[in-house]
Amino acid sequence: MFHAGTPLLELRDVEVEFRTRHGIARVLDRVGFSLSAGSTLGIVGESGCGKSMTALTIMRLVPEPPGRIAGGSILLDGENLLATTEARMREIRGNEVSMVFQEPMTSLNPVFPVGEQIAETVRLHQGLGRREALERAVEMLAAVGIPVPERRVREYPHQLSGGMRQRVMIAIGLACGPRVLIADEPTTALDVTVQAQIFDLLIDLKERTGTSIILITHDMGAIAEMADRVVVMYAGRVVEEAPVEGILEDPLHPYTRGLITCVPHLEEHPSPERRPLTEIAGMVPALTALGRGCAFAPRCAHAMDRCRSEAPPLMGEDGHRVACWLHEEGGRCGASRPRGEPASEPAPASHTADRAPGGPAAARGPGP
Numbered sequence: 001m002f003h004a005g006t007p008l009l010e011l012r013d014v015e016v017e018f019r020t021r022h023g024i025a026r027v028l029d030r031v032g033f034s035l036s037a038g039s040t041l042g043i044v045g046e047s048g049c050g051k052s053m054t055a056l057t058i059m060r061l062v063p064e065p066p067g068r069i070a071g072g073s074i075l076l077d078g079e080n081l082l083a084t085t086e087a088r089m090r091e092i093r094g095n096e097v098s099m100v101f102q103e104p105m106t107s108l109n110p111v112f113p114v115g116e117q118i119a120e121t122v123r124l125h126q127g128l129g130r131r132e133a134l135e136r137a138v139e140m141l142a143a144v145g146i147p148v149p150e151r152r153v154r155e156y157p158h159q160l161s162g163g164m165r166q167r168v169m170i171a172i173g174l175a176c177g178p179r180v181l182i183a184d185e186p187t188t189a190l191d192v193t194v195q196a197q198i199f200d201l202l203i204d205l206k207e208r209t210g211t212s213i214i215l216i217t218h219d220m221g222a223i224a225e226m227a228d229r230v231v232v233m234y235a236g237r238v239v240e241e242a243p244v245e246g247i248l249e250d251p252l253h254p255y256t257r258g259l260i261t262c263v264p265h266l267e268e269h270p271s272p273e274r275r276p277l278t279e280i281a282g283m284v285p286a287l288t289a290l291g292r293g294c295a296f297a298p299r300c301a302h303a304m305d306r307c308r309s310e311a312p313p314l315m316g317e318d319g320h321r322v323a324c325w326l327h328e329e330g331g332r333c334g335a336s337r338p339r340g341e342p343a344s345e346p347a348p349a350s351h352t353a354d355r356a357p358g359g360p361a362a363a364r365g366p367g368p
Contacts, residue, residue, distance in 0.1 A: 007036060008036060009212070009214075013030045018066050025286075025288045026287060027067075031050070032072075032314075038211075039229065041227065042227030043233060044223050044259065046284055050237075051216045053236075055099060058214075059093055059099055060086075094124070095126075096179050097178055098180070098181050098182070099183075100183045104165035104169045107169060108165060113155060114153065115137040117172060118141070118153075122176060134153065138150055143205070144167040144171045145201060163194035169186075170205070177211075179212060181211050181213050186215075187199070199225060199226055202226065228244060230242060234295060235284060239255055239296065240252060241314070243319060247260075254301070258278070282298060304325060306325050312325045315327065
Protein backbone atom coordinates (compact mmCIF):
# COMPACT_ATOMS: atom_id res chain seq x y z
CA MET A 1 0.00 0.00 0.00
CA PHE A 2 1.54 3.33 -1.07
CA HIS A 3 1.42 6.53 0.90
CA ALA A 4 1.23 9.92 -0.77
CA GLY A 5 4.60 10.96 -2.12
CA THR A 6 6.17 7.50 -1.73
CA PRO A 7 8.40 6.72 -4.74
CA LEU A 8 6.83 3.97 -6.79
CA LEU A 9 9.61 4.04 -9.37
CA GLU A 10 13.11 5.37 -8.71
CA LEU A 11 16.13 5.69 -11.00
CA ARG A 12 19.53 6.00 -9.33
CA ASP A 13 22.62 7.01 -11.34
CA VAL A 14 21.58 5.05 -14.42
CA GLU A 15 24.22 4.87 -17.16
CA VAL A 16 23.77 3.49 -20.69
CA GLU A 17 26.51 3.26 -23.30
CA PHE A 18 26.50 2.48 -27.01
CA ARG A 19 29.54 1.31 -28.93
CA THR A 20 29.85 3.19 -32.23
CA ARG A 21 32.47 3.47 -34.95
CA HIS A 22 33.44 6.82 -33.41
CA GLY A 23 33.86 5.44 -29.92
CA ILE A 24 31.72 4.94 -26.83
CA ALA A 25 28.62 7.14 -26.65
CA ARG A 26 27.23 7.54 -23.14
CA VAL A 27 23.58 8.10 -23.98
CA LEU A 28 22.50 8.22 -20.31
CA ASP A 29 24.89 9.72 -17.79
CA ARG A 30 24.03 9.20 -14.10
CA VAL A 31 20.32 9.76 -14.67
CA GLY A 32 18.24 9.81 -11.52
CA PHE A 33 14.68 10.78 -10.59
CA SER A 34 11.62 9.28 -8.90
CA LEU A 35 7.95 8.83 -9.71
CA SER A 36 5.39 8.92 -6.91
CA ALA A 37 2.30 6.72 -6.90
CA GLY A 38 -0.62 8.34 -8.73
CA SER A 39 1.43 11.20 -10.16
CA THR A 40 2.58 12.29 -13.63
CA LEU A 41 6.24 12.95 -14.35
CA GLY A 42 7.14 14.82 -17.54
CA ILE A 43 10.48 14.27 -19.26
CA VAL A 44 11.27 17.05 -21.72
CA GLY A 45 14.11 17.93 -24.04
CA GLU A 46 15.14 18.11 -27.68
CA SER A 47 15.46 15.04 -29.89
CA GLY A 48 18.59 13.09 -28.99
CA CYS A 49 18.67 14.13 -25.34
CA GLY A 50 17.96 10.65 -23.92
CA LYS A 51 14.23 10.76 -23.21
CA SER A 52 13.21 7.66 -25.15
CA MET A 53 16.38 5.81 -24.12
CA THR A 54 15.41 6.43 -20.49
CA ALA A 55 12.05 4.74 -21.16
CA LEU A 56 13.66 1.80 -22.95
CA THR A 57 16.07 1.38 -20.05
CA ILE A 58 13.22 1.26 -17.54
CA MET A 59 11.61 -1.47 -19.66
CA ARG A 60 15.03 -3.12 -20.12
CA LEU A 61 14.67 -2.99 -23.88
CA VAL A 62 18.05 -1.44 -24.67
CA PRO A 63 19.39 -3.37 -27.70
CA GLU A 64 22.47 -5.34 -26.67
CA PRO A 65 24.74 -5.09 -28.62
CA PRO A 66 25.53 -2.30 -29.44
CA GLY A 67 24.00 -0.88 -26.25
CA ARG A 68 24.82 -1.70 -22.64
CA ILE A 69 23.34 -0.68 -19.30
CA ALA A 70 26.61 0.26 -17.62
CA GLY A 71 25.51 1.15 -14.12
CA GLY A 72 22.91 2.34 -11.66
CA SER A 73 19.65 0.85 -10.44
CA ILE A 74 15.94 1.15 -11.25
CA LEU A 75 13.69 0.35 -8.32
CA LEU A 76 10.02 -0.56 -8.82
CA ASP A 77 8.46 -0.78 -5.38
CA GLY A 78 11.93 -1.66 -4.06
CA GLU A 79 12.71 -4.32 -6.70
CA ASN A 80 15.78 -3.57 -8.82
CA LEU A 81 14.71 -4.09 -12.42
CA LEU A 82 18.32 -4.04 -13.63
CA ALA A 83 19.24 -6.99 -11.40
CA THR A 84 16.21 -9.22 -11.97
CA THR A 85 15.99 -12.08 -14.47
CA GLU A 86 14.67 -11.74 -18.01
CA ALA A 87 11.81 -14.10 -17.10
CA ARG A 88 10.78 -11.75 -14.31
CA MET A 89 11.01 -8.75 -16.67
CA ARG A 90 8.61 -10.47 -19.07
CA GLU A 91 6.15 -10.68 -16.19
CA ILE A 92 6.61 -6.97 -15.43
CA ARG A 93 6.44 -5.58 -18.98
CA GLY A 94 2.86 -4.90 -19.98
CA ASN A 95 1.58 -5.97 -16.59
CA GLU A 96 3.14 -3.71 -13.95
CA VAL A 97 4.91 -1.27 -16.28
CA SER A 98 3.56 -0.56 -19.77
CA MET A 99 4.75 1.67 -22.58
CA VAL A 100 2.95 3.53 -25.36
CA PHE A 101 5.41 3.96 -28.23
CA GLN A 102 5.72 6.95 -30.54
CA GLU A 103 4.31 5.55 -33.79
CA PRO A 104 1.46 3.02 -33.54
CA MET A 105 1.77 1.87 -37.15
CA THR A 106 5.23 0.50 -36.41
CA SER A 107 4.18 -0.91 -33.03
CA LEU A 108 0.92 -2.63 -33.94
CA ASN A 109 1.08 -5.91 -35.88
CA PRO A 110 -0.53 -5.28 -39.30
CA VAL A 111 -1.70 -8.90 -39.78
CA PHE A 112 -3.77 -9.24 -36.59
CA PRO A 113 -6.98 -7.43 -35.62
CA VAL A 114 -6.44 -4.83 -32.90
CA GLY A 115 -8.72 -6.77 -30.55
CA GLU A 116 -6.45 -9.80 -30.77
CA GLN A 117 -3.45 -7.65 -29.89
CA ILE A 118 -5.16 -6.31 -26.78
CA ALA A 119 -6.42 -9.77 -25.83
CA GLU A 120 -2.94 -11.29 -26.15
CA THR A 121 -1.70 -9.08 -23.31
CA VAL A 122 -4.39 -10.13 -20.83
CA ARG A 123 -4.18 -13.81 -21.84
CA LEU A 124 -0.45 -13.79 -21.18
CA HIS A 125 -0.40 -11.87 -17.92
CA GLN A 126 -3.78 -12.63 -16.36
CA GLY A 127 -4.51 -16.12 -17.69
CA LEU A 128 -7.88 -15.30 -19.26
CA GLY A 129 -9.40 -17.55 -21.89
CA ARG A 130 -9.81 -16.40 -25.49
CA ARG A 131 -13.44 -15.33 -25.12
CA GLU A 132 -12.90 -13.48 -21.84
CA ALA A 133 -9.81 -11.78 -23.25
CA LEU A 134 -11.72 -10.50 -26.30
CA GLU A 135 -14.46 -9.21 -24.00
CA ARG A 136 -11.77 -7.34 -22.06
CA ALA A 137 -10.49 -5.94 -25.38
CA VAL A 138 -13.96 -4.56 -26.15
CA GLU A 139 -14.10 -3.01 -22.68
CA MET A 140 -10.68 -1.37 -23.15
CA LEU A 141 -11.59 0.07 -26.56
CA ALA A 142 -14.71 1.56 -25.00
CA ALA A 143 -12.65 2.90 -22.08
CA VAL A 144 -10.33 4.81 -24.42
CA GLY A 145 -13.23 6.37 -26.29
CA ILE A 146 -13.36 4.35 -29.52
CA PRO A 147 -16.95 4.25 -30.83
CA VAL A 148 -18.63 0.93 -31.67
CA PRO A 149 -15.89 -1.13 -29.96
CA GLU A 150 -17.67 -4.41 -30.77
CA ARG A 151 -16.95 -3.78 -34.46
CA ARG A 152 -13.58 -2.07 -34.11
CA VAL A 153 -12.19 -5.01 -32.15
CA ARG A 154 -12.21 -7.05 -35.38
CA GLU A 155 -10.56 -4.39 -37.54
CA TYR A 156 -6.90 -4.18 -38.55
CA PRO A 157 -4.57 -1.23 -37.80
CA HIS A 158 -4.71 0.10 -41.38
CA GLN A 159 -8.49 0.43 -41.10
CA LEU A 160 -8.23 2.91 -38.22
CA SER A 161 -7.32 6.58 -38.18
CA GLY A 162 -4.09 7.78 -36.56
CA GLY A 163 -5.93 8.93 -33.45
CA MET A 164 -7.75 5.60 -33.12
CA ARG A 165 -4.50 3.65 -33.53
CA GLN A 166 -2.95 5.68 -30.72
CA ARG A 167 -5.98 4.97 -28.56
CA VAL A 168 -5.52 1.25 -29.29
CA MET A 169 -1.91 1.53 -28.10
CA ILE A 170 -3.12 3.16 -24.88
CA ALA A 171 -5.73 0.39 -24.49
CA ILE A 172 -2.99 -2.25 -24.82
CA GLY A 173 -0.88 -0.39 -22.27
CA LEU A 174 -3.71 -0.19 -19.74
CA ALA A 175 -5.31 -3.60 -20.35
CA CYS A 176 -3.64 -5.24 -17.34
CA GLY A 177 -4.00 -2.27 -15.00
CA PRO A 178 -0.31 -1.35 -14.78
CA ARG A 179 1.04 0.76 -11.95
CA VAL A 180 3.23 2.77 -14.35
CA LEU A 181 2.40 3.84 -17.91
CA ILE A 182 5.22 5.32 -20.00
CA ALA A 183 3.86 7.48 -22.84
CA ASP A 184 6.68 8.18 -25.29
CA GLU A 185 5.62 11.09 -27.52
CA PRO A 186 2.06 9.67 -27.64
CA THR A 187 0.79 12.36 -30.03
CA THR A 188 3.54 12.31 -32.68
CA ALA A 189 2.16 13.07 -36.18
CA LEU A 190 -1.37 13.72 -34.88
CA ASP A 191 -3.17 17.00 -35.54
CA VAL A 192 -3.61 19.37 -32.62
CA THR A 193 -7.27 18.54 -31.94
CA VAL A 194 -6.52 14.81 -31.72
CA GLN A 195 -3.46 15.57 -29.58
CA ALA A 196 -5.65 17.41 -27.09
CA GLN A 197 -8.08 14.46 -27.04
CA ILE A 198 -5.25 12.00 -26.30
CA PHE A 199 -3.94 14.14 -23.45
CA ASP A 200 -7.45 14.52 -22.01
CA LEU A 201 -7.84 10.74 -22.25
CA LEU A 202 -4.60 10.13 -20.33
CA ILE A 203 -5.66 12.59 -17.61
CA ASP A 204 -9.07 10.94 -17.29
CA LEU A 205 -7.62 7.41 -17.19
CA LYS A 206 -5.09 8.41 -14.53
CA GLU A 207 -7.84 9.85 -12.36
CA ARG A 208 -10.03 6.76 -12.78
CA THR A 209 -7.36 4.06 -12.44
CA GLY A 210 -4.66 5.69 -10.30
CA THR A 211 -1.96 4.73 -12.80
CA SER A 212 1.26 6.73 -12.55
CA ILE A 213 2.38 8.23 -15.86
CA ILE A 214 5.76 9.14 -17.32
CA LEU A 215 5.09 11.52 -20.21
CA ILE A 216 7.97 11.95 -22.64
CA THR A 217 7.66 14.97 -24.91
CA HIS A 218 9.34 18.06 -26.31
CA ASP A 219 6.08 20.02 -25.95
CA MET A 220 6.14 22.39 -22.98
CA GLY A 221 2.42 23.01 -23.42
CA ALA A 222 1.72 19.33 -22.82
CA ILE A 223 4.03 19.38 -19.80
CA ALA A 224 2.16 22.34 -18.31
CA GLU A 225 -1.18 20.64 -18.84
CA MET A 226 -0.39 17.16 -17.56
CA ALA A 227 2.72 16.93 -15.38
CA ASP A 228 3.09 17.23 -11.62
CA ARG A 229 6.90 17.18 -11.77
CA VAL A 230 9.27 17.77 -14.67
CA VAL A 231 12.70 16.38 -15.56
CA VAL A 232 14.60 18.36 -18.20
CA MET A 233 17.22 16.31 -20.06
CA TYR A 234 20.09 17.42 -22.27
CA ALA A 235 22.74 15.23 -23.91
CA GLY A 236 21.84 12.23 -21.75
CA ARG A 237 21.90 14.11 -18.45
CA VAL A 238 19.27 15.55 -16.14
CA VAL A 239 19.89 19.31 -16.09
CA GLU A 240 16.87 20.40 -14.05
CA GLU A 241 14.12 18.77 -11.99
CA ALA A 242 11.27 20.52 -10.19
CA PRO A 243 7.50 20.67 -9.70
CA VAL A 244 5.87 21.86 -12.92
CA GLU A 245 5.06 25.28 -11.45
CA GLY A 246 8.72 25.80 -10.57
CA ILE A 247 9.84 24.91 -14.09
CA LEU A 248 7.34 27.23 -15.77
CA GLU A 249 7.52 30.17 -13.38
CA ASP A 250 11.15 30.07 -12.26
CA PRO A 251 13.35 28.02 -14.63
CA LEU A 252 16.93 27.96 -13.35
CA HIS A 253 18.84 26.35 -16.21
CA PRO A 254 19.49 28.36 -19.41
CA TYR A 255 18.39 25.35 -21.46
CA THR A 256 15.04 25.08 -19.64
CA ARG A 257 14.49 28.78 -20.07
CA GLY A 258 15.26 28.44 -23.78
CA LEU A 259 12.73 25.61 -24.18
CA ILE A 260 10.03 27.77 -22.63
CA THR A 261 10.74 30.86 -24.70
CA CYS A 262 10.69 28.72 -27.87
CA VAL A 263 6.97 28.02 -27.41
CA PRO A 264 4.80 30.08 -29.79
CA HIS A 265 1.93 31.87 -28.09
CA LEU A 266 -1.11 33.76 -29.27
CA GLU A 267 -1.76 37.45 -28.77
CA GLU A 268 -5.21 38.90 -29.09
CA HIS A 269 -3.94 42.02 -30.84
CA PRO A 270 -0.51 41.33 -32.39
CA SER A 271 1.52 44.37 -33.36
CA PRO A 272 4.66 45.00 -35.46
CA GLU A 273 6.55 45.52 -32.20
CA ARG A 274 5.91 41.96 -31.12
CA ARG A 275 9.24 40.32 -30.31
CA PRO A 276 10.39 37.51 -32.64
CA LEU A 277 10.15 33.89 -31.59
CA THR A 278 13.28 32.95 -29.64
CA GLU A 279 15.33 29.93 -30.63
CA ILE A 280 18.14 28.00 -28.96
CA ALA A 281 21.20 28.48 -31.14
CA GLY A 282 23.22 25.43 -32.19
CA MET A 283 22.47 21.73 -31.95
CA VAL A 284 22.70 18.90 -29.43
CA PRO A 285 26.36 17.76 -29.50
CA ALA A 286 27.57 14.33 -30.54
CA LEU A 287 27.57 12.08 -27.49
CA THR A 288 31.00 10.70 -28.42
CA ALA A 289 32.59 14.15 -28.06
CA LEU A 290 31.07 15.81 -25.01
CA GLY A 291 34.29 16.71 -23.22
CA ARG A 292 34.70 17.31 -19.50
CA GLY A 293 32.51 20.36 -19.01
CA CYS A 294 28.82 21.17 -19.24
CA ALA A 295 27.39 19.75 -22.49
CA PHE A 296 25.26 22.89 -22.97
CA ALA A 297 28.18 25.33 -22.64
CA PRO A 298 28.77 25.75 -26.41
CA ARG A 299 25.16 26.93 -26.83
CA CYS A 300 24.87 28.93 -23.62
CA ALA A 301 25.16 32.73 -23.56
CA HIS A 302 26.12 32.59 -19.86
CA ALA A 303 28.93 30.01 -20.08
CA MET A 304 31.96 30.63 -17.88
CA ASP A 305 35.42 29.07 -18.01
CA ARG A 306 34.38 26.65 -15.28
CA CYS A 307 31.46 25.46 -17.43
CA ARG A 308 33.86 24.32 -20.15
CA SER A 309 36.18 22.43 -17.81
CA GLU A 310 33.90 20.89 -15.18
CA ALA A 311 30.44 19.34 -15.47
CA PRO A 312 28.09 20.68 -12.78
CA PRO A 313 26.26 18.25 -10.49
CA LEU A 314 22.58 18.59 -9.66
CA MET A 315 22.27 21.07 -6.81
CA GLY A 316 19.41 22.79 -5.01
CA GLU A 317 16.77 22.26 -2.39
CA ASP A 318 13.00 22.35 -1.79
CA GLY A 319 12.50 19.86 -4.61
CA HIS A 320 14.05 22.12 -7.29
CA ARG A 321 17.44 20.89 -8.53
CA VAL A 322 19.56 22.25 -11.35
CA ALA A 323 22.93 21.32 -12.87
CA CYS A 324 24.36 24.78 -13.56
CA TRP A 325 27.36 26.61 -12.13
CA LEU A 326 25.52 29.89 -12.61
CA HIS A 327 23.06 28.80 -9.95
CA GLU A 328 25.90 28.05 -7.51
CA GLU A 329 27.32 31.53 -8.17
CA GLY A 330 23.94 33.03 -7.25
CA GLY A 331 23.31 34.35 -10.76
CA ARG A 332 20.17 34.31 -12.84
CA CYS A 333 19.89 33.45 -16.50
CA GLY A 334 17.92 34.77 -19.41
CA ALA A 335 17.02 32.61 -22.37
CA SER A 336 19.95 31.12 -24.25
CA ARG A 337 20.92 33.29 -27.19
CA PRO A 338 23.86 34.13 -29.40
CA ARG A 339 26.33 36.38 -27.63
CA GLY A 340 25.72 40.06 -28.17
CA GLU A 341 21.96 39.83 -28.59
CA PRO A 342 19.70 41.29 -25.91
CA ALA A 343 18.22 38.87 -23.41
CA SER A 344 14.54 38.10 -23.73
CA GLU A 345 12.28 37.50 -20.78
CA PRO A 346 10.79 34.05 -20.28
CA ALA A 347 7.34 33.49 -21.64
CA PRO A 348 4.79 33.69 -18.81
CA ALA A 349 3.47 30.34 -17.68
CA SER A 350 0.07 31.33 -19.02
CA HIS A 351 1.60 31.57 -22.50
CA THR A 352 3.21 28.18 -22.23
CA ALA A 353 -0.01 26.51 -21.19
CA ASP A 354 -2.64 27.28 -18.61
CA ARG A 355 -4.09 24.46 -16.53
CA ALA A 356 -7.45 25.36 -17.97
CA PRO A 357 -9.83 24.38 -20.79
CA GLY A 358 -8.05 24.39 -24.12
CA GLY A 359 -5.07 22.44 -22.77
CA PRO A 360 -2.01 21.68 -24.81
CA ALA A 361 -3.64 22.30 -28.16
CA ALA A 362 -4.53 25.84 -27.13
CA ALA A 363 -1.06 26.34 -25.70
CA ARG A 364 0.60 25.36 -28.96
CA GLY A 365 -1.45 27.65 -31.13
CA PRO A 366 -0.74 28.24 -34.79
CA GLY A 367 2.43 30.20 -34.10
CA PRO A 368 3.29 33.88 -34.07
